[in-house]
Amino acid sequence: MNSGLRAPFDREFAIIQDDLLKMHQLIDEAVARSYASLAGRDPELARQVIDDDEIINQLRFKIEEASLALIATQQPTATDLRKVIAIMHIVVELERMGDHATGIATTVLLMGDEPSLKPLVDLSKMVELGREMLDDSIQALINQDTERAKKIAARDDEMDKYYRAIFDELVDIMARQPDAAPRATYLLWCAHNVERIGDRVTNIAERVVFVSTGDMQELNIKEQQI
Amino acid sequence: MTWCKILGMKSSGNHAKVEVRDLDFYYGHFKALSDISLTIRQNEITALIGPSGCGKSTFLRCINRMNDTISGTRIVGEVLIDGKDIYQDGIDLADLRRRVGMVFQKPNPFPQSIFDNVAFGPRVLGQVNNRRRLKEVVEESLKAVALIDQVRDSLDESALNLSLGEQQRLCLARVLAVRPEIILMDEPCSALDPIDTLRIEELMLRLKNDYTIVIVTHNMQQAARVSDRTGLFWLGELVEFDITNNIFTRPQEQRTEDYISGRVG
Ligand SMILES: Nc1ncnc2c1ncn2[C@@H]1O[C@H](COP(=O)(O)OP(=O)(O)O)[C@@H](O)[C@H]1O
Numbered sequence: 001m002n003s004g005l006r007a008p009f010d011r012e013f014a015i016i017q018d019d020l021l022k023m024h025q026l027i028d029e030a031v032a033r034s035y036a037s038l039a040g041r042d043p044e045l046a047r048q049v050i051d052d053d054e055i056i057n058q059l060r061f062k063i064e065e066a067s068l069a070l071i072a073t074q075q076p077t078a079t080d081l082r083k084v085i086a087i088m089h090i091v092v093e094l095e096r097m098g099d100h101a102t103g104i105a106t107t108v109l110l111m112g113d114e115p116s117l118k119p120l121v122d123l124s125k126m127v128e129l130g131r132e133m134l135d136d137s138i139q140a141l142i143n144q145d146t147e148r149a150k151k152i153a154a155r156d157d158e159m160d161k162y163y164r165a166i167f168d169e170l171v172d173i174m175a176r177q178p179d180a181a182p183r184a185t186y187l188l189w190c191a192h193n194v195e196r197i198g199d200r201v202t203n204i205a206e207r208v209v210f211v212s213t214g215d216m217q218e219l220n221i222k223e224q225q226i
Numbered sequence: 227m228t229w230c231k232i233l234g235m236k237s238s239g240n241h242a243k244v245e246v247r248d249l250d251f252y253y254g255h256f257k258a259l260s261d262i263s264l265t266i267r268q269n270e271i272t273a274l275i276g277p278s279g280c281g282k283s284t285f286l287r288c289i290n291r292m293n294d295t296i297s298g299t300r301i302v303g304e305v306l307i308d309g310k311d312i313y314q315d316g317i318d319l320a321d322l323r324r325r326v327g328m329v330f331q332k333p334n335p336f337p338q339s340i341f342d343n344v345a346f347g348p349r350v351l352g353q354v355n356n357r358r359r360l361k362e363v364v365e366e367s368l369k370a371v372a373l374i375d376q377v378r379d380s381l382d383e384s385a386l387n388l389s390l391g392e393q394q395r396l397c398l399a400r401v402l403a404v405r406p407e408i409i410l411m412d413e414p415c416s417a418l419d420p421i422d423t424l425r426i427e428e429l430m431l432r433l434k435n436d437y438t439i440v441i442v443t444h445n446m447q448q449a450a451r452v453s454d455r456t457g458l459f460w461l462g463e464l465v466e467f468d469i470t471n472n473i474f475t476r477p478q479e480q481r482t483e484d485y486i487s488g489r490v491g
Pocket residue numbers: 253256258276277278279280281282283284285296
């Protein structure tokens with residue numbers, strides 16, 4: 001069938017997709033800045049991340065609203081319907097990633113100007129990995145690239161390994177120097193927030209597979225493995 | 227919606243093309259419309275939905291005074307087009323009906339050639355008096371309804387040979403040929419199959435850039451798909467009138483909710 005007859009749907013969906021890309025960009029920035037505020041102990045920057053989260057939240061509502069209206073008015077079916085439903089799931093994941101960035105920023109405020117416990121080598125790699133994974137998942141979504149989406153789960157395993165290493169190291173520090181426990185815990189919170197970003201990216205990748213195939217499948221089964 | 231404010235968006239309203247104020251309408255002693263007020267905006271598609279017999283067609287005919295042709299009718303209230311009351315004395319009815327064209331439920335081409343169907347209005351109104359210009363007007367109108375490619379070589383053939391969907395587009399071309407400002411469509415797709423229906427909808431979406439469109443439809447999905455604003459009529463009253471997205475996602479009136487969810491009766 002001539003896709004021109006569904007032009008109204010396509011047009012509205014393109015607007016939603018643009019907003020989603022915008023949201024991705026804001027979250028990528030939020031994650032990068034929250035890490036920068038941690039690495040540079042910059043409470044001013046941390047506060048900005050926290051303030052700007054409101055924009056991400058509102059963009060989520062806007063996208064949800066538009067998706068709702070699109071379903072109610074354009075009655076999408078098949079792939080079109082899956083696309084809209086997937087977007088509604090994905091914006092929630094994205095919005096929560098914003099919360100993880102805010103979580104890191106909040107921790108930075110709690111840390112005050114206590115010296116850092118250790119260099120943030122692994123954590124900086126986790127942040128890079130998380131941002132790359134996120135970018136990958138969004139590209140996979142836009143291009144309906146199932147193969148690319150499926151590869152994301154493997155990268156999340158890498159993320160988990162980093163987290164595990166940081167976790168073990170910090171627990172070890174806490175055992176040996178009890179007075180460093182608060183500082184170690186702060187770092188652990190930050191690492192945990194980044195690790196959760198990886199999980200949420202994996203959920204996005206699952207939605208990408210769902211859009212293309214109609215299959216709901218879990219891409220990462222680590223929960224059971226641990 | 228809070229996000230509008232936070233994301234710095236503003237909602238703008240187009241020019242009020244038709245303003246209906248406190249309208250009552252009677253067929254003899256029967257009050258078919260009661261206290262209707264609504265604003266139809268330029269370059270928008272306004273959809274009117276509601277159960278059969280609730281007054282949608284009657285309302286539509288109030289906008290081009292087609293009800294005048296029915297004896298024993300009476301109207302109270304105002305209908306303003308571009309701020310001017312069309313029920314005032316001294317209104318040029320022929321000009322009003324040129325400005326406000328109408329397409330009906332059943333495609334009703336004249337039993338004449340395709341060309342003559344489209345040329346009918348401009349000829350009768352004396353808008354065009356040279357053959358070459360007339361041909362241009364006919365072709366532009368057929369182009370506007372995406373029919374020109376099918377009929378370019380058969381302009382002299384009978385319009386009745388066209389398919390129903392094509393006939394309905396021809397009727398739309400016939401309206402466009404006289405350069406109207408407002409197009410009233412009374413269930414224009416009810417005789418058409420789903421694909422021809424989508425074709426008409428696509429046309430409407432294109433035409434709204436140049437015209438103001440009011441469509442009566444008993445297909446509420448169609449109203450949802452195509453319109454900017456939707457009004458629900460019920461027993462001669464306008465129950466609710468709002469942005470179409472709102473009507474179909476968060477209607478304010480229980481009767482609207484019931485009707486669009488198919489929970490009536
Ligand atoms: N020419 C007429 N004479 C008398 N009553 C009419 C006439 N046309 C419509 N009606 C009545 O007015 C009411 C509204 O009709 P109409 O506007 O055709 O409703 P709708 O288009 O919503 O189906 C109905 O009760 C109908 O019987």
